[in-house]
Amino acid sequence: MVSSTNGQVLIELKEISKSYFKDRIKIPVLSNITLSIPGGEFIAFMGPSGSGKTTLLNLIAGIDHPDNGHVIIDGVDIAKLGESRLAVWRSHHVGFVFQFYNLIPVLTAYQNVELPLLLTNLTRKEKREHVEAALKIVGLEDRMTHFPRQLSGGQEQRVAIARAIVTDPTIIVADEPTGDLDKSSAEEVLELMVQLNRQFNKTVVMVTHDPRAAEKAHKVIHLDKGELMPYEPTETGL
Amino acid sequence: MNLLRLVFKNIFRHKLRSMLTILGIAVTILAFGLLRTLIAAWYAGVEASADNRLITRNSVSFIFPLPLAYRDQIANVPGVSQVTYANWFQGIYIDQNQFFPRMGVDAETLFESYPEFLITADELAEFKKERNAAVVGSIIAQRYNLHLGDIMQIKGDIYPGEYEFVIRGIYRPRDSKTDATQMFFHWDYLNEHAKEIGYEANMVGWYIITVDDPDQSAVISEAVDALFHNSRAETKTETEAAFAHSFISMSDAILKSINAISIIIIGIIILVLANTMAMTARERMQEYAVLKTLGFPGAFLTYLIYGEALLISVLGGIIGILLTFPLARGVQEAVPAGYFPVFDVTAGTILLCALAVLIVSIFSSAYPVWKARSQTIVDGLRQIG
Numbered sequence: 001m002v003s004s005t006n007g008q009v010l011i012e013l014k015e016i017s018k019s020y021f022k023d024r025i026k027i028p029v030l031s032n033i034t035l036s037i038p039g040g041e042f043i044a045f046m047g048p049s050g051s052g053k054t055t056l057l058n059l060i061a062g063i064d065h066p067d068n069g070h071v072i073i074d075g076v077d078i079a080k081l082g083e084s085r086l087a088v089w090r091s092h093h094v095g096f097v098f099q100f101y102n103l104i105p106v107l108t109a110y111q112n113v114e115l116p117l118l119l120t121n122l123t124r125k126e127k128r129e130h131v132e133a134a135l136k137i138v139g140l141e142d143r144m145t146h147f148p149r150q151l152s153g154g155q156e157q158r159v160a161i162a163r164a165i166v167t168d169p170t171i172i173v174a175d176e177p178t179g180d181l182d183k184s185s186a187e188e189v190l191e192l193m194v195q196l197n198r199q200f201n202k203t204v205v206m207v208t209h210d211p212r213a214a215e216k217a218h219k220v221i222h223l224d225k226g227e228l229m230p231y232e233p234t235e236t237g238l
Numbered sequence: 239m240n241l242l243r244l245v246f247k248n249i250f251r252h253k254l255r256s257m258l259t260i261l262g263i264a265v266t267i268l269a270f271g272l273l274r275t276l277i278a279a280w281y282a283g284v285e286a287s288a289d290n291r292l293i294t295r296n297s298v299s300f301i302f303p304l305p306l307a308y309r310d311q312i313a314n315v316p317g318v319s320q321v322t323y324a325n326w327f328q329g330i331y332i333d334q335n336q337f338f339p340r341m342g343v344d345a346e347t348l349f350e351s352y353p354e355f356l357i358t359a360d361e362l363a364e365f366k367k368e369r370n371a372a373v374v375g376s377i378i379a380q381r382y383n384l385h386l387g388d389i390m391q392i393k394g395d396i397y398p399g400e401y402e403f404v405i406r407g408i409y410r411p412r413d414s415k416t417d418a419t420q421m422f423f424h425w426d427y428l429n430e431h432a433k434e435i436g437y438e439a440n441m442v443g444w445y446i447i448t449v450d451d452p453d454q455s456a457v458i459s460e461a462v463d464a465l466f467h468n469s470r471a472e473t474k475t476e477t478e479a480a481f482a483h484s485f486i487s488m489s490d491a492i493l494k495s496i497n498a499i500s501i502i503i504i505g506i507i508i509l510v511l512a513n514t515m516a517m518t519a520r521e522r523m524q525e526y527a528v529l530k531t532l533g534f535p536g537a538f539l540t541y542l543i544y545g546e547a548l549l550i551s552v553l554g555g556i557i558g559i560l561l562t563f564p565l566a567r568g569v570q571e572a573v574p575a576g577y578f579p580v581f582d583v584t585a586g587t588i589l590l591c592a593l594a595v596l597i598v599s600i601f602s603s604a605y606p607v608w609k610a611r612s613q614t615i616v617d618g619l620r621q622i623g
Contacts, residue, residue: 063531063615084535091533098619102528106247111239116532118239163532 010039010203011060011171016069018055018226029055030226033069039170042197042204044217051223053207054175060205061173062090073171091119095164095202097193099176101156103148103163109135110144113162120167134162137200138192154185161192165202172196174206178213190216241538245545248518256550259514263554263598264561266507267591271562272569273500274587280486280493282415282580287479289452291351294445294462295481297474303441304471311465312445317458320448322347325425325441329392329401331382337577338378340392340421341443342428345371351446354412361386361407369427373407375418384408390421397431414582447475504594507551511602515547519606526610527618536611543610547603548596555595559588 016033019026029052037043045053058064059071062078071079073093081089103112113134117127135141138158148156157177164172174193178186194216196202206217214220222229249256294312296302303325313321325342345366349357357365357373365371374384384390390403403423411418425442433439449458459475466473476484486493519526526539562583570581 058616061531063619087530087533087535089533090531096528096531098528102524102619104244104525104528106251107239107244114239115529118241119533 008039009036010041010074011035011037011205012070012072013056013059014070014072016056016059016066016071018052018059018064018066028226030059030066033226033228035221035228037203037205039074039203040197040201041219042194042217043206044214044220045205045207045223046209046211046214046220047223047229050225052226053223056223057173057175057205057207060171061094061096062086091116091167093169093171095161095167095169095172097157097160097164097172097174097177099179101148101153101160101180103156103159105148108145108147109140109151109159109162112148112159113166116163116167130166130168131162134166135159137165137195138162152185153181154188157181157185157189158192161189161196165196165200169202171203171205174204176207176209178208178210186210186213241541241545245542245549248542248546249549252518255514255517259511259550260554260557262510263507263551263595264557266503266510267555267558267594268561268565270500270503270507270594271559271583271587271591272565273496273503274590275562275566275581275583276569277493277496277500278584278587279578279581280489282417282578284479284482284486287477287482288354289455289477289479290449291478292447292449292455292459292462292475293478293481294447294473294475295443297463297472300444300484302471303438303443304445304473306440306442308445308466308471308473309442312447312462315458315461315465317449317451317454318447318462319450320347320351322351322446322448323425323442323444324348324422324446325428325443326396327394327423327428328396329394331390331392336382338375338419338421339417340423342425343422345422345424345426348422349409351448354416355409356412357407357409364406368404368406369424370401370403371406372403372421372423373409374405374421376408376410377418378421379405379408394431397428397437398435399431401431415580417580446478504597507554507594507598508601511547511551511598512605514550515543515602515606518546519543519609523610523613523618527613527615530615530618539610540607543607544599544603547606548599551595551599551602555591559583559591562587562591 013033013035016030017028018030019028021027033056045056047053055064059066059079060073062071062081066079069079070077076089078086078089104115107115110131113131114127117130120127122130132141132144135144138161140155140158140162143151143155148159151159172193177193178189181189190213193204193206197204204217206213208214294304294308296304306323309321309323312318322344324344327340327342329340331340349355349362361373365373372390378384384405386405386408388405390405392401392403394401409418429439432441447458447462449455455477462475463473529539566581566583570578
């Protein structure tokens with residue numbers, strides 16, 4: 001289990017580079033990124049489209065491999081892990097929130113949240129307790145039997161957040177979590193992220209285009225053309 | 239919630255598509271089952287053959303007879319325990335569509351050579367006593383509502399004339415492989431008519447030899463044929479199975495075609511289901527990427543996709559197999575009566591259908607499984623469904 005101790009470095013990226021190939025043409029996305037994120041932080045990555053912020057998030061979340069460099073999470077270099085070990089690592093340590101929620105449409109809110117627990121050895125009763133607790137945190141305990149199509153966008157994203165936290169991960173990665181939401185739903189989701197960070201001590205790493213969303217973070221890291229821009233503290237982080 | 243439940247829920251995500259696919263599989267399995275039943279019916283004679291019986295016929299052709307005088311010589315060949323004989327009569331009973339084998343036989347020995355034809359001692363004794371007595375199989379008795387003492391009037395075609403037989407026995411089949419659609423009467427009665435109409439008398443169609451040791455069949459066959467070498471009617475002796483097979487070989491091209499069609503049908507089902515599974519997988523690439531993101535291993539995706547293909551094919555397969563039974567009965571009723579003495583959907587056919595279902599699910603899900611497993615999470619998440 002990743003230990004999240006406030007102030008100590010939890011996520012460490014060392015000289016990360018990443019390129020993609022499109023029609024056999026190499027497109028560099030990240031070049032020589034070095035970055036440290038302490039445990040318990042709420043970090044926002046901002047930057048124009050194609051700046052590499054989602055790629056950076058993917059590397060931290062262990063769903064992509066860098067071409068060069070190290071991605072060290074609490075002392076473990078996940079860039080060196082094979083696919084199957086990385087999958088196990090992700091299931092234990094990372095919760096994911098996507099822009100378009102990515103819930104399974106044929107499953108109820110309860111079942112969607114329960115999904116990551118299929119990989120655990122918890123008893124049925126324990127699973128139920130975990131799912132109910134997660135849905136309670138996001139304020140949807142009365143919508144357990146609803147299918148995604150019966151929920152609003154904001155509610156769907158809250159179910160996705162419940163799914164992200166049900167395994168009690170230390171790191172929550174969120175890729176444009178408010179990108180598909182109206183203003184008030186976006187505000188609710190952001191408050192929830194802040195709550196997870198403050199109340200439950202989750203390290204939150206978020207990619208956003210929205211300056212209002214970025215304001216919730218302790219620190220905003222700007223990327224441009226695959227490189228880090230100078231540090232810019234937010235009001236929250238000051 | 240578990241994998242199986244997720245598979246079930248996925249199947250009914252697109253109800254119409256799934257139902258049509260299941261229906262498509264049911265129809266093709268039905269067609270496959272019927273064709274296999276047809277092939278099995280064709281081979282029923284071979285299946286029913288006894289390994290201790292040999293058939294001796296004219297070496298030129300089955301249609302040329304052999305002298306009755308051969309009987310005693312054959313009986314003296316070492317290893318032969320019993321010899322009986324039969325002659326194809328055919329004739330027309332009611333009308334030409336009522337087909338079932340009608341043969342003149344040696345009433346004294348036939349039922350000893352064919353223990354699979356079960357007849358009571360009383361009925362057998364009655365049959366032996368009367369010159370124009372006949373024994374029919376239980377299926378024939380049932381089909382034509384024939385009882386003991388009833389008269390069967392048959393118009394001769396190969397042996398022209400009007401024949402009248404009295405039913406003195408009804409034999410039952412020992413097992414499902416045994417043909418209970420035959421009629422036997424005294425060869426002597428036929429021989430008398432042959433004389434009357436100027437045919438060569440004292441000739442039989444073929445001999446049925448029972449041997450002590452089936453392993454000696456080849457040696458005995460050679461010995462029998464050697465007896466009549468260079469005679470006016472040379473013989474060809476072979477096992478009953480080979481004899482039955484020689485009839486089927488006449489329809490070899492048809493059987494090969496049916497076999498090929500049944501294999502093509504399996505190919506069609508694979509394409510039908512593969513199309514559904516490919517569409518399904520393409521639509522769900524993003525979901526598979528999400529599952530992988532959550533930490534689900536590739537094996538889980540394999541079970542998920544293969545499970546869905548398997549469930550669809552099993553549902554279609556069950557419906558298809560269940561429909562095969564009434565349809566097989568319908569086919570049997572539609573073809574001229576007695577054309578196929580045995581037309582049952584056998585356990586072997588059901589097993590082949592089940593195997594087809596399994597093969598279909600494996601092949602149809604192979605590409606979607608490979609695609610889902612090999613696609614990176616990042617590419618999967620970029621997919622728009």
